[in-house]
Amino acid sequence: MKKLSIEHPFFEFMGNLGDWIILNVLFVITSLPVITLGMTMTALYQVALRRVRGESRYVAREYFQACRSEWKQSTKLWLIFLITGGILLFDVLYGKNLWKMLNLAIGVLVALWSFTFTYAFPLQARFQNSTKNTLRNALFLAFRNLPATLAMTALNCIPAVCIAAGEFYTMAAMPIFCVAGFSLTAWVNSLFLSGIFQKLIHRKEDEDENTAR
Template identity: 35%
Template sequence: MKGFFRYDGPFFSTMSRVFDLVVLNWLWLLLSLPIVTIGASTTALYTVTLRMARDEDSHNIRSFFQAFAGNFKRATLLWVLYALVGGWLLAGAYAMSHGAVPVLKGLAIVEAGLFLILLLGLLYLFPLQARFINSVRGTIAAAQTLALRHLPASLLMVAIVAAQVLLAAYAAPLRGWLVLFWVMLGASGTAFLCSKVLESVFRKELGQKERDPVPAVRN
């Protein structure tokens, strides 16, 4: 028991990790406020949480700001592209689903399916930008390919996010606690859990060079 509470023991190690995640969450929230910067802030967040998932030492705050600045242009472009395409697909699916022609309703299902595939790719997009060096086109292609190639991992990450959404929607007594959780650990905690899943995927891909989705590791 004494070892548990040592400075380098499990208790203080866990508390240190939680504190780092709280700080990262606040940084993410602050730098995401302009909306257009969500891509850069999410890439910076994953830069740190992926290192945490690999148990690598990192100066988290400094690494966050370095990654935010270093990935700002490309991550912002990726975010804007996905937002535009996603918005177009969603609007098209909504408009067609309300049309009177049966063919349009069928097309609405197709567009809704493409939108869901795009969302799956979004789970990988900014982690790939954070973890690997690639072109914008290459990152998008890798994100969509990995989302479908590793569907169980993709669905696990969907479940991590969906569980929070479902609790907020259907567990009214818990909403106050959920708001507190999101203010303290929402984005960073989710990114850290997803990073554990993503690192497993990346290790598999890097172990199969002929299927390696990216040419070079960033960190």
């Protein structure tokens, strides 16, 4: 009977799956204080983007390195989203009986918040920039790549949708997201983001080349 090599596709798949599970568990545990969520999301996407590019080997080490290097600016970014998101959530919960046009405006702001949130932490993970420019670039990329933005935002909203749907759906989704849901969401999003960021890098290189001429 033929022996299976450690380079067999099955073992490679199981190894990759194990890495994504480790990444997810690290993300869940380090996100429990809530205030650390900006740092952990940036670290999650830094590792996920590196894995999609084939540049990641040691998930845990790279994750904690990203946490140490990105905590300051990522926390500042997270606080902006936390405060603005809290205000929007209050408006959504308690503004149902308001004037219809005002409700529409709140809906537009929620969509803009969600689109910007989808790109902000991956951008923080991939590029060095100020918080202001990161937010501005996030909104720009969101509308420039609207089909991908809608797909990624829908994936990001799954936990919130499960919570809103009730206790049964929340309890059903919880084991999935505690084991691999967040990291696999980051993986799928990173497949979109890698192509988007690569185009952005090429565009910047072309602009620099034209300026040099």
